[in-house]
Amino acid sequence: MAVIADGGGLVRILVTGGTGQLGRPVVERLRAAGEEVRVLSRTAGPDVVPGDLRTGRGIDSAVAGADVVVHCATDFFGREELLARTLVEAARWSGGPHLVYVSIVGVDRVPLGYYRARHETEQVIASSGLPYTIQRATQFHALVRTLLAGATRLPVVPVPRVSFQPVDVRDVARRLADLALAEPAGRADDFGGPEILTAAELTQAVLEVSGRRRKLVPVTVPGETFRAYAGGGHLAPDHLDGEITFARYLAGQPDAGVLRYRER
Numbered sequence: 001m002a003v004i005a006d007g008g009g010l011v012r013i014l015v016t017g018g019t020g021q022l023g024r025p026v027v028e029r030l031r032a033a034g035e036e037v038r039v040l041s042r043t044a045g046p047d048v049v050p051g052d053l054r055t056g057r058g059i060d061s062a063v064a065g066a067d068v069v070v071h072c073a074t075d076f077f078g079r080e081e082l083l084a085r086t087l088v089e090a091a092r093w094s095g096g097p098h099l100v101y102v103s104i105v106g107v108d109r110v111p112l113g114y115y116r117a118r119h120e121t122e123q124v125i126a127s128s129g130l131p132y133t134i135q136r137a138t139q140f141h142a143l144v145r146t147l148l149a150g151a152t153r154l155p156v157v158p159v160p161r162v163s164f165q166p167v168d169v170r171d172v173a174r175r176l177a178d179l180a181l182a183e184p185a186g187r188a189d190d191f192g193g194p195e196i197l198t199a200a201e202l203t204q205a206v207l208e209v210s211g212r213r214r215k216l217v218p219v220t221v222p223g224e225t226f227r228a229y230a231g232g233g234h235l236a237p238d239h240l241d242g243e244i245t246f247a248r249y250l251a252g253q254p255d256a257g258v259l260r261y262r263e264r
């Protein structure tokens with residue numbers, strides 16, 4: 001069973017995806033809390049435990065002895081369920097650590113293949129018989145920026161009539177670290193960014209940081225998926241939890257000043 005931090009014993013934690021954009025701050029937080037943290041990676045390195053959740057290579061020994069596994073790994077090829085099944089299998093053999101899984105707000109509302117796979121993966125975790133916590137989060141700042149930044153190269157920028165609630169990975173990492181050191185919570189309350197902004201407002205922010213001026217043209221995109229986004233299926237309006245706003249995130253990006261300088 002999972003050992004919960006009580007100020008006494010060290011908690012042994014494996015972070016899958018600990019080399020990724022979310023996993024890195026999760027690892028930092030847990031190490032700063034003094035816990036014993038292992039990082040799983042497909043690539044061997046000095047500070048990682050090698051293993052591949054797709055093939056199963058190295059996973060049994062990576063999971064062995066862990067009290068908690070924070071599962072942040074993702075491969076974007078719709079194989080989320082396979083990765084989770086490999087992890088669950090190894091976790092069962094190793095004595096049943098607490099699984100903390102990060103998912104996405106709206107996986108059961110937005111009819112996107114990637115979301116469906118995430119929803120099925122949640123069910124693999126929830127029906128595993130292992131102690132678990134599932135944390136859904138809204139879209140990360142970097143994803144929203146990437147989605148919108150491409151269009152700003154055009155002279156006239158089409159902006160979909162949707163809103164986003166971008167959240168910073170450092171804020172999500174804080175929540176995941178807290179959950180990892182707490183009792184298994186099942187499905188936790190959703191975790192959202194601090195503001196809900198229209199795509200036009202967010203695009204304007206991206207333009208400002210790069211010093212560009214563009215005309216924005218609102219567009220409606222046809223289809224079921226867009227309708228779900230336009231209806232706010234990916235938002236968590238009751239959970240404006242994060243502290244770091246999109247503007248603050250953009251200002252902290254290493255290329256913010258460079259872009260502004262180039263455009264002058």
Ligand SMILES: NC(=O)c1ccc[n+]([C@@H]2O[C@H](COP(=O)([O-])OP(=O)(O)OC[C@H]3O[C@@H](n4cnc5c(N)ncnc54)[C@H](OP(=O)(O)O)[C@@H]3O)[C@@H](O)[C@H]2O)c1
Binds near residue numbers: 137
């Ligand atoms: N992006 C968003 O807006 C958003 C919103 C809510 C939730 N999430 C969820 O947050 C989680 C983390 O996302 P992220 O953006 O931090 O991902 P990321 O930066 O793309 O990192 C992916 C991680 O997965 C690991 N990985 C990939 N395939 C693997 C395999 N076969 N075996 C073991 N490890 C594997 C990679 O490790 P190596 O390359 O070192 O092996 C890497 O650390 C994901 O579950 C994502 O769906 C994302």
